[in-house]
Amino acid sequence: MRSYQQSGSGKRVSIYWTAGTRARAVHPGHAVGKKYWAATTVYGKLGYPTSDLKPGQEAGGAVQYFQKGRIAYPPATGAQILTGQILTEWKKRGGRTGKLGYPLQPAKTRDAPTTQVFQGGSLVAPRSGADYYPKNECWALGAGKTRYRHGYASRVSFAIAEKYGTYKAGFINCRRVGAVYVQAWKTATATVGLKGFRKPGVPSGHTAHRWSPQGSYTVTEAFGEGNPGTGLSYRKLNPRSRWSGTPGSSYNKYYESASPFFERWPDENLWNIMRAGDYRQSVVINYNRGPGQQVRQGHGFAIFLHAHPVATFGCIALELKNVSRYLKTAQKGDRIVMGVRKDIFTT
Structure with a gap:
């Protein structure tokens, strides 16, 4: 040379x-x-x-x-x-x-x-x-075209609304192949909170307000009427199963009441909601909770991926068959990225 x-x-x-x-x-x-x-x-x-x-x-x-x-x-x-x-x-x-x-x-x-x-x-x-x-949306993860981290999780799913102020959304499940992500399945039949998504970084607040938070969150546990075969920690619900919305040490956590007849606002009676259909299968989304996170009182609780796709109190809802489909391939540390399209993806 x-x-x-x-x-x-x-x-x-x-x-x-x-x-x-x-x-x-x-x-x-x-x-x-x-x-x-x-x-x-x-x-x-x-x-x-x-x-x-x-x-x-x-x-x-x-x-x-x-x-x-x-x-x-x-x-x-x-x-x-x-x-x-x-x-x-x-x-x-x-x-x-x-x-x-x-x-x-x-x-x-x-x-x-x-x-x-x-x-x-x-x-x-x-x-x-x-x-x-x-x-597609899964390609964007490998291409670095998303604003939220994915940490090379085995699976990353998107819950995407096309605009603010709507509870209607799509759900896309992506699996990792090497350093890129490919689409496993998707459905247009998904819903979020009745008022839609909050702006990025704004807490969803009390479930009564019916907002969904934006962000990237891990999943580590699930609950419902019976384990469909998931890699997540799974809890079969019983008449004492509750989820706390009461400020204190149990805020945004599962607990079991002393009596099946115990009710305390705004705690959720998981057993009754399961029997009504929504929580037949549910995945806990680690918003304001989970590994390495500090729970902030009043920032929001009970954000799940569950069945029955109608306007929610802040959760993501799919048809029961798709929640079960999600659970059967889910592993601890998988992520759900949720929000408005323009806030999730970069050009």
């Missing part, structure tokens, strides 16, 4: 040569050249260049080919390296002019498969080949 200074522009160019690749120019000041240098040039995973820099590509981008891969650069997202099975599948699907478009991130290997996120979807490379997953 030899470096030269271009006459007139003052910019430097590096020339790499082998008998097989011939002399090829890499521009150290260009985004592609910087990415190649960061990948330790010929000593890294790309090897020697097999083409010169090709500017003037789609969206004002550029591309350069190497022995073991290529670097694609659009100004909007920056230069990224493509290699191996991911590169092969990307080319098969039309490359930067196909439905995948340019890569948004480097390839990542997590829990075995290698994944890479593109403008139009994700590619997952297991032992051979690569699978394509389209751009």
